[in-house]
Amino acid sequence: MEFFFEVLIGGLLAGVMYSLVAIGFVLIYKASGVFNFAQGAMVLFAALTFVSLLERGVPFWAAFAVTLALMVALALLIERAVLRPLVNRSPITLFMATLGLSYVIEGAAQALWGAQVHGLELGISDEPLELGGLLLSQFDLFAAATAAVLVIALSLLFNRTRIGLALRAVADDPLAAQAVGVRLQRVWAVVWAVAGFVGLVAGLLWGARLGVQFSLSLVVLKALPVLIIGGFTSVSGAIVGGLLVGASEKLAEVYLGPWIGGGLENWFPYVLALLFLLVRPAGLFGERAIERV
Amino acid sequence: MFKRTFAGVALALAATAFIPVQAANEQYFPLQSYRVGPYAAGGTGFFGGFIDYLKYVNANGGVNGVKLTWSECETEYVVEKGVECYERLKKGLNGAPAAATNPLSVGIAYATLDRSTADKLPLITINHGRTDSTDGSVFPYVFPLQLNPYSEVSAIVNWIGEQSGGAAQLKGKKIVTLYHGSPYGKETNEVLQVLADKYGFELTLIEVPHPGNEQQSQWLNIRRLKPDWVILRGWGVMNPVALKTAQKVGFPANRIIGNIWSNSEEDAAPAGAAAKGFISITTHPSGTGFPVLQGIKAQVVDKGEGDLADPKRFGTVYYNLGVVNGILNVEALRIAQEKFGQQPLTGEQVRWGFENLRLDDARLEALGAKGLVQPLQLSCADHEGGGAVRFQHWDGEKWNLISDWVQADRALLRPIIEASARKYAEEKGITPRDCSKEG
Numbered sequence: 001m002e003f004f005f006e007v008l009i010g011g012l013l014a015g016v017m018y019s020l021v022a023i024g025f026v027l028i029y030k031a032s033g034v035f036n037f038a039q040g041a042m043v044l045f046a047a048l049t050f051v052s053l054l055e056r057g058v059p060f061w062a063a064f065a066v067t068l069a070l071m072v073a074l075a076l077l078i079e080r081a082v083l084r085p086l087v088n089r090s091p092i093t094l095f096m097a098t099l100g101l102s103y104v105i106e107g108a109a110q111a112l113w114g115a116q117v118h119g120l121e122l123g124i125s126d127e128p129l130e131l132g133g134l135l136l137s138q139f140d141l142f143a144a145a146t147a148a149v150l151v152i153a154l155s156l157l158f159n160r161t162r163i164g165l166a167l168r169a170v171a172d173d174p175l176a177a178q179a180v181g182v183r184l185q186r187v188w189a190v191v192w193a194v195a196g197f198v199g200l201v202a203g204l205l206w207g208a209r210l211g212v213q214f215s216l217s218l219v220v221l222k223a224l225p226v227l228i229i230g231g232f233t234s235v236s237g238a239i240v241g242g243l244l245v246g247a248s249e250k251l252a253e254v255y256l257g258p259w260i261g262g263g264l265e266n267w268f269p270y271v272l273a274l275l276f277l278l279v280r281p282a283g284l285f286g287e288r289a290i291e292r293v
Numbered sequence: 294m295f296k297r298t299f300a301g302v303a304l305a306l307a308a309t310a311f312i313p314v315q316a317a318n319e320q321y322f323p324l325q326s327y328r329v330g331p332y333a334a335g336g337t338g339f340f341g342g343f344i345d346y347l348k349y350v351n352a353n354g355g356v357n358g359v360k361l362t363w364s365e366c367e368t369e370y371v372v373e374k375g376v377e378c379y380e381r382l383k384k385g386l387n388g389a390p391a392a393a394t395n396p397l398s399v400g401i402a403y404a405t406l407d408r409s410t411a412d413k414l415p416l417i418t419i420n421h422g423r424t425d426s427t428d429g430s431v432f433p434y435v436f437p438l439q440l441n442p443y444s445e446v447s448a449i450v451n452w453i454g455e456q457s458g459g460a461a462q463l464k465g466k467k468i469v470t471l472y473h474g475s476p477y478g479k480e481t482n483e484v485l486q487v488l489a490d491k492y493g494f495e496l497t498l499i500e501v502p503h504p505g506n507e508q509q510s511q512w513l514n515i516r517r518l519k520p521d522w523v524i525l526r527g528w529g530v531m532n533p534v535a536l537k538t539a540q541k542v543g544f545p546a547n548r549i550i551g552n553i554w555s556n557s558e559e560d561a562a563p564a565g566a567a568a569k570g571f572i573s574i575t576t577h578p579s580g581t582g583f584p585v586l587q588g589i590k591a592q593v594v595d596k597g598e599g600d601l602a603d604p605k606r607f608g609t610v611y612y613n614l615g616v617v618n619g620i621l622n623v624e625a626l627r628i629a630q631e632k633f634g635q636q637p638l639t640g641e642q643v644r645w646g647f648e649n650l651r652l653d654d655a656r657l658e659a660l661g662a663k664g665l666v667q668p669l670q671l672s673c674a675d676h677e678g679g680g681a682v683r684f685q686h687w688d689g690e691k692w693n694l695i696s697d698w699v700q701a702d703r704a705l706l707r708p709i710i711e712a713s714a715r716k717y718a719e720e721k722g723i724t725p726r727d728c729s730k731e732g
Contacts, residue, residue, distance in 0.1 A: 003513070003517060007509075007513055007514055008508060010509045010513060011377075011510070014507055015297065077475070083327050094669065107329065110329050110333065114602055114603060115329060115330075115333030115337055115536055116334055116337075116606070117533075117559040117563050118563065118727070119533075119562050119563040119565050120563075121565050126537060126540055126541050126543060126567065127540065128540075128541055128543045135542060135543060137541045139541070140541075169391055197711075203515070206506075209506075209534065209537060209584060210506050210530050210534055210563070211530065211533045211562075211563025211564070212335065212563070213331075213334065213529075213530060213558075213559075213563070214330060214331040214332075215331055215504050215506060215529060216528035218331070218506065219506060221505070222506075243606075249510075250509055250510040250513075253511070254366060254510045254513065256508075257630060259603045261500075261502035262474075262499060262503070262511075263474040263500035263502040264502075265502050265507065265510065266474075266502035266503070267502075278545040
């Protein structure tokens, strides 16, 4: 039974790491209806920039600030060069634009900082910690705490600030929001900048886990089922979705793997996501689309 | 006046179009390289070492006066692009014939295997590829030089036996193999079971799905199994994540043995302190002390002509593998020239050179590569030639050698390889060559 709980808790904590990436998707989808395929590339770009600055002798917090400034600049550039010219185009056009954007960002990141793999130490030990007879990762606990802080901060941003109100207005009805004076471009720029910040946080945590390398952009594959299960428009949904995906894939790997073959961790979350699509297409916390026909 | 000038220029252009391109005294290496994408770290290191060695040979007069030339085509490690590059480059460059292809990718190698045979152009899969391509009677143009996957695991098991006090002590030991969920990762599962049956150790095979950036459940399982050793058959990001996750569940790094694609600085360094003590095999030790590396440094790198964007990577594992690959390609060319003349050669002639490759200690000493390259002897029947590895240990900063060459049990493996090659020949309708008639 002890082993079962270790797998379960380990899975829940791994799920929080998936949620960190998923939150970036949610922010942009919520404000603009765009599924930003470039979120993984943004995670890579942020982590690679940060670690490259660190290796050039820039102190930790200065590197963090410079990277954040670069992510904000990138957000403004994307809004100006990609989103603004495509305003009022179909969602699939915007999706394809972000798909292209992901390749551009990945290429730019490697051209700027090189293709080398970098180690990243955040100063958080990954030695196992024994709690109640269970071995838990200190790093995973730190990541979970970071995600919790992030969710609280984003909730405050959305619910307690004027920009948050504008974000919610645009998410609810972009045309009505514009009619009452909300500037769509500004909202988009803010949202992409916040998504860049989330990408930076996710990039640092994933980078410390995997090493900072191209594969960071592939962590989006873990975020997709999280979004389907939690809902594309809910930050809390991204967390719950992450927990469900993390726990179920680990338990499936350990307990179903010996029976139906190992390596099912990659596709099992998608089975779960498909089931959710059949039963609850908007996900657990997503807003149901209601359209006049 | 204008018309006359135009007609003159047109005539001159037409005339030059019909002049055949003068074949230079050059031998061409088509490079299906990858410098961007997920595996760029390996690609830039390997092709950097390979190119620097070719430059070094040119700086010393080429191969008997034949200069080496090359051009690159970016594959991004994508199979379709690799095939496209193969087709684009196989015909040679400015009249210089292609010697061999070296894609450093299992996927691209599989996809171009039949084409290489049809085009009579050697396909070099150093330390990787199809194990049964060792049998040159069925695969005349494919060369898994130095180490095929079966030899790799056999040598690891032999070393574990040595560490345990002899092969007999393997009985009852628990060995887990954590493998990448790909054809590459699964290639050795069958032969590991053969070895387990022979030596009596308990084998558990655990798969990590591609790309391997989450391994919590696998390592919890390993902790529950309490194995004596874990063989890590990883690739790319899977390696540092394995080491980090092992630390997370309290499994010691010095009981993990990385295979030939889990043995670079890029595999260990990103794992930080978790990698300290990690052991891996190598056929190409890192380090800059080998005379051939010193020669490259003096005649290529120090002159600002090195291929590496980051000079700190000089002498790293991937770079040195590229140098070793360069040595083997150039030596095959040199041997082929002894038979076919000191001139640019066709792929078919270079293939003869590979099949007759002999590198003994004296030759390696002369090349400045003793200890960097293992003694090799290839033949029509044996396209691998070596089958030995050395073991190295990561001290947190760099690799340190901890063993001399450890040989695979090639006598045990040979019948398995031949059976697999025969099966392939039957499926493809290939009549194997009679190697006793090859010279």
